[in-house]
Amino acid sequence: MTTHRYERRAIVGDxxxxxFGLLLTVGPVLLMPMVTWLAVAFSAFAALFxxxxxxxxxxxxxxxxxxxxxxxxTGPFGRAIRWDALDALDLRYFATRRDKEGGWMQVKLxxxxxxxxxxxxxxxxxxxxxxxxxxxxxxxxxxxxVTRENLKALGLVAGAPDGPxxxxxxxxxxxxxxxxxxxxx
Amino acid sequence: MFDYLVRRLLVMIPTLVAISIITFIIIQLPPxxxxxxxxxxxxxxxxxxxxxxxxxLRAQYGLDQPMWQQYLLWAGGLLRGDFGxxxxxxxxxxxxxxxxxxxxxxxxxxxxxxxxxxxxxxGIYSATHQYSWGDYGLTLVGFIGLxxxxxxxxxxxxxxxxxxxxxxxxxxxxxxxxxxxxxWGKVVSVLEHLWVPVVVIGTSGTAAMIRRLRANxxxxxxxxxxxxxxxxxxxxxxxxxxxxxxxxxxxxxxxIGNMLPQVVSGSAVVAMVLSLPTTGPMLIGALQSQDMYLAxxxxxxxxxxxVVGMLLSDMxxxxxxxRIRLGGGTAR
Numbered sequence: 049m050t051t052h053r054y055e056r057r058a059i060v061g062d063x064x065x066x067x068f069g070l071l072l073t074v075g076p077v078l079l080m081p082m083v084t085w086l087a088v089a090f091s092a093f094a095a096l097f098x099x100x101x102x103x104x105x106x107x108x109x110x111x112x113x114x115x116x117x118x119x120x121x122t123g124p125f126g127r128a129i130r131w132d133a134l135d136a137l138d139l140r141y142f143a144t145r146r147d148k149e150g151g152w153m154q155v156k157l158x159x160x161x162x163x164x165x166x167x168x169x170x171x172x173x174x175x176x177x178x179x180x181x182x183x184x185x186x187x188x189x190x191x192x193x194v195t196r197e198n199l200k201a202l203g204l205v206a207g208a209p210d211g212p213x214x215x216x217x218x219x220x221x222x223x224x225x226x227x228x229x230x231x232x233x
Numbered sequence: 234m235f236d237y238l239v240r241r242l243l244v245m246i247p248t249l250v251a252i253s254i255i256t257f258i259i260i261q262l263p264p265x266x267x268x269x270x271x272x273x274x275x276x277x278x279x280x281x282x283x284x285x286x287x288x289x290l291r292a293q294y295g296l297d298q299p300m301w302q303q304y305l306l307w308a309g310g311l312l313r314g315d316f317g318x319x320x321x322x323x324x325x326x327x328x329x330x331x332x333x334x335x336x337x338x339x340x341x342x343x344x345x346x347x348x349x350x351x352x353x354x355x356g357i358y359s360a361t362h363q364y365s366w367g368d369y370g371l372t373l374v375g376f377i378g379l380x381x382x383x384x385x386x387x388x389x390x391x392x393x394x395x396x397x398x399x400x401x402x403x404x405x406x407x408x409x410x411x412x413x414x415x416x417w418g419k420v421v422s423v424l425e426h427l428w429v430p431v432v433v434i435g436t437s438g439t440a441a442m443i444r445r446l447r448a449n450x451x452x453x454x455x456x457x458x459x460x461x462x463x464x465x466x467x468x469x470x471x472x473x474x475x476x477x478x479x480x481x482x483x484x485x486x487x488x489i490g491n492m493l494p495q496v497v498s499g500s501a502v503v504a505m506v507l508s509l510p511t512t513g514p515m516l517i518g519a520l521q522s523q524d525m526y527l528a529x530x531x532x533x534x535x536x537x538x539x540v541v542g543m544l545l546s547d548m549x550x551x552x553x554x555x556r557i558r559l560g561g562g563t564a565r
């Protein structure tokens with residue numbers, strides 16, 4: 049069994065970001081008289097940053113345990129998914145820069161009536177995704193084109209063996225025989 | 234996605250601060266200030282200028298303070314919803330602006346909606362019927378729209394709107410509704426007048442958008458997966474809508490952010506020609522008279538509009554296409 053936690057540096061960075069945002073939005077509301085519509089807007093943004101801080105705290109208190117049987121998140125709101133019950137794998141990439149550099153990945157796993165999400169700041173993120181990708185292949189999950197391309201960027205191939213490859217052609221040069229296999233649902 | 238939204242909002246904060254500083258510096262760049270311009274005007278008209286009174290006014294408006302103090306005063310006011318005082322109109326900026334900001338938003342939103350509603354079906358038709366008579370005809374119309382100066386189109390449409398529909402010349406509402414409280418009749422009058430500037434401002438943007446969507450969709454339609462899907466007997470409409478169109482939409486959506494400033498700056502010229510009560514003409518007047526708080530507030534409004542537009546387009550793109558670009562790195 050392997051245990052994965054979020055890197056301290058990333059968590060501290062997120063706390064600083066959230067705190068900075070909260071300070072800049074709550075500060076003006078509390079310290080200066082403000083017209084109502086602006087106070088409402090600032091309060092809404094402050095609520096977003098507060099939720100972001102809470103989620104960062106959750107991440108800091110969470111560890112992911114991965115073994116041959118499945119994946120578990122320990123800590124507040126802990127959940128578990130067995131690999132043989134995995135029914136969805138979604139891997140997304142986000143970047144705030146226009147050139148899409150310096151972004152981060154987020155994997156979402158669903159199964160057993162639970163969902164577990166992890167970001168690429170998790171120590172051993174690639175290992176977790178590789179395990180999930182293996183399970184997705186075994187379970188013959190239909191993965192989205194986006195997930196397949198992002199997995200490919202990590203050097204992984206997953207999903208139903210006769211499913212589509214990025215670009216739409218099936219592996220081995222065989223054409224998919226229905227639109228569902230082409231991701232056209 | 235939530236984390237993306239928050240981080241993207243955090244990027245907006247330094248962007249807006251930087252824009253506000255640059256805006257303030259640019260407004261201050263011309264020599265002198267509003268009062269200097271006023272003195273020069275009065276002297277040119279042979280009027281006596283009471284220098285003591287001018288000095289008192291300069292102190293009252295804070296124009297005798299260093300630029301950084303004036304900036305902090307203005308920026309602090311913006312945070313409170315106080316946009317400063319218009320020297321020219323002798324009123325708070327919020328009172329001077331009145332409905333102009335709302336009407337500018339309505340006009341720009343209507344223009345963007347027009348651009349998308351028109352260019353989307355035409356772009357798809359042109360791509361799926363490449364080199365057909367329809368494609369050539371619509372391309373010609375698109376190029377004519379691109380090449381026709383906005384002010385000329387504005388004058389032509391204004392004439393025909395008046396002759397055919399009896400719409401009053403100029404403005405965004407019937408003269409009887411100007412400075413009146415908002416009523417259903419006033420809303421209807423605005424809608425009746427809105428189509429002329431929307432068509433005028435939107436025409437050039439529509440032509441460019443049609444070409445872009447056509448090119449993107451043609452690229453996608455020539456890919457192997459589409460050919461395979463067709464060969465396998467997938468209905469043409471399904472083979473078009475489900476995947477190639479979605480992929481072709483990415484640059485289309487990414488353009489929202491770029492389109493907003495173009496539409497806003499384009500609407501300023503049209504607003505002058507059509508006498509529209511939007512921010513454009515007043516901004517130009519404020520810049521000419523160095524009414525710095527009024528000009529600064531307008532410029533900040535346009536900046537916020539642009540930054541929010543970019544945020545919306547980035548959010549839509551992140552939702553539609555969260556793929557990594559190979560060559561880009563994944564940070565931890």
